[in-house]
Amino acid sequence: MVPRILELIGEGLGLESGYFESKLGEVSSLSVNHYPPCPDPSLTLGLSKHCDPNLITILLQDDVCGLQIFKDNEWIGVDPVPNAFVVNIGYQLQIMSNNKLKSVEHRAVTNSRTARTSVAFFFTPRDDIMIEPARDLIDASNPQVFRACQFSEFLRYYMAKNGTDDDALEHFKLRA
Secondary structure, three states: OOOHHHHHHHHHHOOOOOOOHHHHOOOEEEEEEEEOOOOOHHHOEEEEEEOOOOOEEEEEEOOOOOEEEEEOOEEEEOOOOOOOOEEEEOHHHHHHOOOOOOOOOEEEEOOOOOOEEEEEEEEOOOOOOEEOOOHHHOEOOEOOOEOOEEHHHHHHHHHHHOOOOOHHHHOOEOOO
């Protein structure tokens, strides 16, 4: 089952209805992370910097700020919004959108006084799914940016790079 948010993203990109149905498979996972208070948050990170290797991540934060994104060479806190989700674009959606949508580097930090809990739901392609830019997003003025690869190949390379920089994507870019 593809979440409605992916259907809407596909529609926003101009893709045919149901485009992600054949690209996702039945793989999804849930992660609950609890970050206890740390007297000196500068000594530890809750989760080190990375970009998500999956298609999208839907994140529910509690009321304690701890998620940060890297933008304009600085870490910026993402303030929790009550009853709202954060949707992170993963590398697979960046590839499938032919670089129109970008995965953002992010991390989780601890708080000196208050515990924090977050819940993340990951939508991931099956290992055997071929990931490539959507043909409808490629034309003479928008050439194909990434080569096709199986998700399992991408994930092996990503894990070898520890997901910490764009090297994981650079390996799959086509050269002009």
